[in-house]
Amino acid sequence: MAETLPPPRLLPSGDSAVTVEFSRTIDDAANERVLALDKALAAASIEGISETIPTYRSLLVHYDPGKIGFDALGEKLLAIAGQKLPPTTKARRWRIPVAYGGEHGIDLEDVAKALNTTPDDIVSRHVGGDYRVAMIGFTPGWSYLSGLDKSLHMSRRQSPRLFTPAGTISIGGVQAGIQCLAAPSGWHLLGRTPVRTYQLHRNPTFLTEPGDRVTFFAIDHKTFEELDRAAEAGEIVAERVDA
Amino acid sequence: MSRLVVTSIGPASSVQDGGRHGAQRYGLTVSGAMDRLALAAANTLVGNEPFAAAVEVGPFGATFTARDGAVRVAIAGAPRNADVAGKPVAMDTSVTLKDGEPLTLGFARGGAFTYLAIEGAIKGEPVFGSLAVNARAGLGSPYPRPLEAGDEFTVDAASGAPELRIELPKPASGPIRVVLGPQDDEFDDANKALFLDSEWKISATSDRMGYRLEGPAIKHLHGHNIVSDGTVNGSIQVPGNGAPIALMMDRGTSGGYPKIATVITADVGRLAQTSAGTGFRFKAVTMAEAQDEARKFQQLIRTLPDRLRSSDTIELNIEALSDANVAGYAVSAMDAGTWQVAAEP
Numbered sequence: 001m002a003e004t005l006p007p008p009r010l011l012p013s014g015d016s017a018v019t020v021e022f023s024r025t026i027d028d029a030a031n032e033r034v035l036a037l038d039k040a041l042a043a044a045s046i047e048g049i050s051e052t053i054p055t056y057r058s059l060l061v062h063y064d065p066g067k068i069g070f071d072a073l074g075e076k077l078l079a080i081a082g083q084k085l086p087p088t089t090k091a092r093r094w095r096i097p098v099a100y101g102g103e104h105g106i107d108l109e110d111v112a113k114a115l116n117t118t119p120d121d122i123v124s125r126h127v128g129g130d131y132r133v134a135m136i137g138f139t140p141g142w143s144y145l146s147g148l149d150k151s152l153h154m155s156r157r158q159s160p161r162l163f164t165p166a167g168t169i170s171i172g173g174v175q176a177g178i179q180c181l182a183a184p185s186g187w188h189l190l191g192r193t194p195v196r197t198y199q200l201h202r203n204p205t206f207l208t209e210p211g212d213r214v215t216f217f218a219i220d221h222k223t224f225e226e227l228d229r230a231a232e233a234g235e236i237v238a239e240r241v242d243a
Numbered sequence: 244m245s246r247l248v249v250t251s252i253g254p255a256s257s258v259q260d261g262g263r264h265g266a267q268r269y270g271l272t273v274s275g276a277m278d279r280l281a282l283a284a285a286n287t288l289v290g291n292e293p294f295a296a297a298v299e300v301g302p303f304g305a306t307f308t309a310r311d312g313a314v315r316v317a318i319a320g321a322p323r324n325a326d327v328a329g330k331p332v333a334m335d336t337s338v339t340l341k342d343g344e345p346l347t348l349g350f351a352r353g354g355a356f357t358y359l360a361i362e363g364a365i366k367g368e369p370v371f372g373s374l375a376v377n378a379r380a381g382l383g384s385p386y387p388r389p390l391e392a393g394d395e396f397t398v399d400a401a402s403g404a405p406e407l408r409i410e411l412p413k414p415a416s417g418p419i420r421v422v423l424g425p426q427d428d429e430f431d432d433a434n435k436a437l438f439l440d441s442e443w444k445i446s447a448t449s450d451r452m453g454y455r456l457e458g459p460a461i462k463h464l465h466g467h468n469i470v471s472d473g474t475v476n477g478s479i480q481v482p483g484n485g486a487p488i489a490l491m492m493d494r495g496t497s498g499g500y501p502k503i504a505t506v507i508t509a510d511v512g513r514l515a516q517t518s519a520g521t522g523f524r525f526k527a528v529t530m531a532e533a534q535d536e537a538r539k540f541q542q543l544i545r546t547l548p549d550r551l552r553s554s555d556t557i558e559l560n561i562e563a564l565s566d567a568n569v570a571g572y573a574v575s576a577m578d579a580g581t582w583q584v585a586a587e588p
Binding site (some may be wrong): 210 | 267272379426475496505506536
């Protein structure tokens, strides 16, 4: 990191939240700064901050205007964001099993055709990626990943699907994703994981955190069924590797 | 313990409270009451914490019946005819249902959401500190879905406390106030002016997730795709078709459309209670003014207990009568010592 970092922009999100924006585009360095600020704010425990929401390029900070005003909070945020914050690279890593193709990854063949290669090659490029959870949003546990192999970048589907199943592993644009609940999606479906990133009565309820590292490994469809039953019963079924 | 049985209920009615905070970073929607002041007023009337869980009754009618003992309740929010076993009940008052007595609520006349608070509050199993229903994620307790006829709540037996009414300040009228941003720089001055100077109507396709606004199309400077970032209650995003959507309590935690402005906290409930098809305008205020209003709103919620009055003191509220008349309703004084909106014109 450079000694003096360009200050983020403070964008008002109403009277009780402020968006601290580091970049307008998807940018790993900006995401790193978002996660570092998020961590630093948790440690600083500033009076009035109630909740922070990291995204690819910005940190949304919810606060109580009865406890701290926009200007006073803004000064504190800029001061902390301007410091050389410790990198968040010492994250934990999740190894996520994926059943690729077939009924679990209905777009795998089309993606291979579009990129002029074989489904196996697409799987090996996807498995070969070293990903980071850049943000979680849209629906509970939906983990947006950075780190997708450049050769897999492709625009989203022309018409989004109204239903894609729970556990969908997909790619869209420059992003990769782990989807927890069934949801509409315009991304390309490569496979499914039995891992629940969100499961209400499990401890922990949410598996992934922004900043976590992720790698995938391929499993056959029979193993998927076994792990899916175990996951349904509350097992995590992802392998945790601490860096 | 008594029971309160949902004898009949329309769509868009559910258990709501102050919302599910602290897990938006995991994509968990906040939910909670669309009109926080009305929720707090109803709860205050029956001695509950302001944001305790209550029934949010949607625009249609509903009937609740006390079983296995008396149940004390209160109603506040969107005005509607209400009666207990045929005897009229005014908005913003508490009332005790004797065993077997039904409370009947008519259609909302203006606004959408009326809150039925129950003495001792609705009981259930909180998830992230909240019983609020989030139907999309299957969360909420005791029913993780909108209410249906036949549902029931196990509640405290009525305390026998004297009935109360609450004197709420005259609701603000005039434009819905906003703070511009976070992405107002995605729009040129002409389109910002178009947003602020036009009359808007809420589309009938709106729901707890978002209010779709009907009016002129707002054009973006650089297209409608931004990299997803966080949303708040009252974020006004502008999708590709130029028709703004005000994000409400069941919003997704992040979104990828530019947000031109954000409704101030003090006016989110007022926007929530704006009827579909009613024309209204927005007005930009400074951050200082918005935060001042937010603090006043907090103060109002904190001091609601000071606004409780005995419901048997007969004071005809001229201001309320005149407001109701301004709103286009015929109003007549009732023998109960309160006023009551007359039948539909």
